[in-house]
Amino acid sequence: MPTVKDIFNALSIIAPIGDSLSYDNEGLLMGSFKEKVTKTLIALDATPAVCDEAVELGANLILTHHPVLFKPLRAFTLQGALIKLLKHDMNLLVSHTSLDVSVSGVNFQLSQKLGLKNVDSCSCLGGYTVGLMGDLPDEMDSVEFAQYVSKSLNCRGVRYTERKGKIKKVAVCGGAGSFVVRDAILANADAFVTGEIKHSEILVANDYNLAIVEAGHFKTEALVLPFVRDYLHEWFPEEQFIVTKVLDDNLRYFSE
Numbered sequence: 543m544p545t546v547k548d549i550f551n552a553l554s555i556i557a558p559i560g561d562s563l564s565y566d567n568e569g570l571l572m573g574s575f576k577e578k579v580t581k582t583l584i585a586l587d588a589t590p591a592v593c594d595e596a597v598e599l600g601a602n603l604i605l606t607h608h609p610v611l612f613k614p615l616r617a618f619t620l621q622g623a624l625i626k627l628l629k630h631d632m633n634l635l636v637s638h639t640s641l642d643v644s645v646s647g648v649n650f651q652l653s654q655k656l657g658l659k660n661v662d663s664c665s666c667l668g669g670y671t672v673g674l675m676g677d678l679p680d681e682m683d684s685v686e687f688a689q690y691v692s693k694s695l696n697c698r699g700v701r702y703t704e705r706k707g708k709i710k711k712v713a714v715c716g717g718a719g720s721f722v723v724r725d726a727i728l729a730n731a732d733a734f735v736t737g738e739i740k741h742s743e744i745l746v747a748n749d750y751n752l753a754i755v756e757a758g759h760f761k762t763e764a765l766v767l768p769f770v771r772d773y774l775h776e777w778f779p780e781e782q783f784i785v786t787k788v789l790d791d792n793l794r795y796f797s798e
Contacts, residue, residue, distance in 0.1 A: 546603060546633050549582065549589040552777040553605075553770070557640040557647060558728045561670060565759045567609045572624075573633025579603045581776070584649035584767050585786040586760060588634060593626035595788045603633045603754050605770070607641060607648075607763060610634065612747045614744040643670035646773075650674065655694050655765055656712065656735065664713050665725035673715045673722035675729055681708040684733075684753050691735055699795030703744065707754040709733045727752050737762035760791035779795065 550570065557568050561644050574717030581601035585592045588610040596604050610623055627634055641647040649671070653661045658676030682690060683703035692700045712733045713726035719736030723743040725752045726734045734752055738760035772784040 543578045544781055545575065546570065546573060546577045546579060546635065546696055549579060549774060550635055552774060553637055553767060556625060556773065557637050558702050559640055559643040561640045561643055561667060563623045563639040568636040568638040568640060571609060571634045571636050571682045572627050577633050579781065581782040581784060583784050584771050585789050586764050586787060590623050590626055591621050592786050593632065595786060599784060601636065605635045607638055609636045609638055625730050643672060648763050649714055652714045652716045653761055653765045656691065656710055664729040665727060666724040673713055673725055675731055676712040678710055678712055683708060687733055688755050691755045691757055695757050695760050697757050699755040703748060703754045705727045705732065705751045708751060717759050723747055758791065758793060
């Protein structure tokens with residue numbers, strides 16, 4: 543039975559905590575490295591529902607992408623995730639921006655879901671790759687591409703802008719990727735796929751004929767969870783690594 547430290551060390555091979563960006567808070571946020579792990583639940587966020595799911599499964603380790611402790615706290619609530627974690631002696635590991643910049647992490651998994659070929663870096667921050675770019679198997683127009691992204695990522699809907707001409711070269715950045723827009727333009731991308739984007743960067747993209755597809759923060763990052771599960775299972779084949787079934791962003795789309 544592996545310890546929390548064993549699982550942390552295995553994950554650190556592909557996403558070293560030293561690669562996390564300066565503002566981040568990741569690693570062991572709750573519990574003990576010495577604790578023996580019964581089962582591991584993998585999720586994007588440690589919500590109260592995810593904590594309850596871990597208890598029901600008999601898991602004593604939750605591995606998330608987003609840190610539940612990001613800024614100093616001023617209060618606890620009895621219904622909150624932190625209280626549930628403490629109450630059930632849960633261990634919490636977080637792999638956030640180190641997994642974003644990993645060569646096999648969030649952005650690579652996003653590029654693979656979209657079927658991109660010849661994938662390479664198109665944007666760097668602090669010496670780490672934060673945006674990738676590759677080629678679509680076939681050229682598409684803007685509407686076809688928006689539909690393709692929505693289907694590929696199993697979205698309920700996407701927001702998109704149109705460009706003049708077909709789309710072949712696609713830049714990607716999972717989550718909140720506004721800061722990659724200008725690098726995507728400089729790399730001559732035809733389109734940029736991200737989770738959420740600022741209004742000001744949409745205007746810049748419009749000026750430079752860069753199509754935007756905003757597919758949702760959750761949909762562009764949750765796709766890394768099965769990869770993490772399978773990777774850790776290779777290291778610990780007797781251990782159970784389970785991707786959450788209760789976590790969703792609950793976003794719905796309405797248009798007249």
